[in-house]
Amino acid sequence: MKKWVKISFSSVLIAFLMLTLAACNTNDDTKTKKLxxxxxxxxxxxxxxxxxxxxxxxxxxxxxxxxxxxxxxxxxxxxxxxxxxxxxxxxxxxxxxxxxxxxxxxxxxxxxxxxxxxxDGTFLVSREKIDNFSWDLLKGTTFLGQRKGGMPQMVGEFVLKKHGIDPHKDLTLIQNIDFANIANAFASGSGEFVQLFEPTASIIEKEGKGHIVASFGKESGHxxxxxxxxxxxxxxxxxxxxxxxxxxxxxxxxxxxxxxxxxxxxxxxxxxxxxxxxxxxxxxxxxxxxxxxxxxxxxxxxxxxxxxxxxxxxxxxxxxxxxxxxxxxxxxxxxxxx
Missing domain, CATH: 3.40.190.10 (Periplasmic binding protein-like II)
Structure with missing residues (x-):
């Protein structure tokens, strides 16, 4: 009788362990398949x-x-x-x-x-600090814009026109600089104004190389x-x-x-x-x-x-x-x- 009990207990224990392992493997497989x-x-x-x-x-x-x-x-x-x-x-x-x-x-x-x-996610950055900014100040300046045909450039031109500025007549518009190098070009002395994304605009400002004066996002609407x-x-x-x-x-x-x-x-x-x-x-x-x-x-x-x-x-x-x-x-x- 005692021998039968030992065998039964061992069999139950082994079966339990096998079921547990199988359940774990099934759960793991399910998690993998779900991803x-x-x-x-x-x-x-x-x-x-x-x-x-x-x-x-x-x-x-x-x-x-x-x-x-x-x-x-x-x-x-x-x-x-x-x-x-x-x-x-x-x-x-x-x-x-x-x-x-x-x-x-x-x-x-x-x-x-x-x-x-x-x-829009870009900001207008000025080389000089301007306490009372107005968009008219861009007339006659050199403006480093974004790539032609891209949303930043199109929004930039839209906002300029909104304020009575013809981007191709009233200022010198530069838009042939590679996206990754626009900030570097401005920091090196090109242009009086530049259109930049964050965090580049804030970094330029923190380094004292420029000042954020306006938001294209606020001006262009949703x-x-x-x-x-x-x-x-x-x-x-x-x-x-x-x-x-x-x-x-x-x-x-x-x-x-x-x-x-x-x-x-x-x-x-x-x-x-x-x-x-x-x-x-x-x-x-x-x-x-x-x-x-x-x-x-x-x-x-x-x-x-x-x-x-x-x-x-x-x-x-x-x-x-x-x-x-x-x-x-x-x-x-x-x-x-x-």
Whole structure:
């Protein structure tokens, strides 16, 4: 009787251990299967995209079962090439690029599905300190602008015209300097004014090489400045993936909305190891105050029309494109309702 009890106990113990191990392996397999790889190509690395880095840092993507690979592909052309060629699944870039691709007769158009920023992200920096700035002061000066055809340059020209300045007649407009070298050119003595993104503008100011005097974002109004987009065919095949992706972005947007600049700067710090925390806080605060970070992923028709108006004013709109043709708001609307 005792021998039978020992054998039974041993058998039960072994069976229990086997079941436990099997359950552990099943759970591990489930976790592995749930993580779906999604490759993002971002047009540049910028604090302007803080909600994206918050989604990564806070694990919002992973909570939705997504394993994100983030690659910086400098310039709208390179970013769109990576997307169209299959080198990326999702692109974070200006919405104007989707219009350029569509106008070229693309059979598989690029669709904007989640807006990240809703204003221009550049600032006007003056070489000299100006206590009472007015846009008229740019007349007759040399102005270092951004790349022709890109959103920063188009917004820059739109704002100048808004203040009665013809960018091609009333000042010397330089726009043939590579994006990465614009700040260096200004710091080396080129131009009296320059249009810069953050944190470069704040760094220039901290180093005493220039002074931020105006915001192009405040002047131009709401516009789909930076949006997540993907090829239409890829979105149709992966509807669930894009719902998860958009949900993670929306969580991050709400987190940024309800947290301080200091908390946001701390969260995204791993993505900017060479940037001073104080500078980061200043930059985030500046963007929050002017409403640059979209609080939800919906790219509405009014913003889309404002974008095309800015492109038209700059002479860069190849053709008028209806909002519904290149923008999908159904995913974002569904996520917000839930």
């Amino acid at each position: 779906e790889k999604v490759r993002i190509a971002e047009v540049t690395r910028s604090i302007f995209y803080a909600p994206q880095y918050v989604a990564l840092a806070k694990g919002f993507f992973k909570a939705e079962g997504l394993d994100i690979t983030l690659t910086t592909t400098p310039g709208g052309d390179k970013t769109m090439t990576a997307l169209i060629s299959g080198g990326a699944d999702v692109a974070l870039v200006g919405s104007e690029t989707s219009i350029y691709v569509y106008a070229q007769g693309a059979n598989d158009p690029v669709i904007n599905f989640a807006q990240l920023t809703q204003t 516009v789909p400045y930076t949006t997540f987009m993907a090829k239409e065919s890829y979105m149709k095949k992966n509807k669930a993936t894009f719902e998860k992706f958009t949900k993670a972005i929306y969580k991050a947007q709400q987190w940024v909305k309800t947290h301080s600049a200091e908390e946001i700067a701390k969260a995204v710090e791993p993505y900017f190891p060479d940037t001073d925390r104080g500078i980061m806080k200043t930059v985030v605060e500046r963007y929050k105050n002017q409403g640059s970070f979209a609080t939800d992923p919906i790219l509405d028709e009014e913003e889309w029309n404002n974008l095309q108006n800015i492109m038209r004013e700059a002479g860069e709109l190849p053709k008028e494109v209806d909002h519904k043709t290149l923008v999908n708001t159904e995913i974002a609307e569904k996520i917000i309702k839930k």
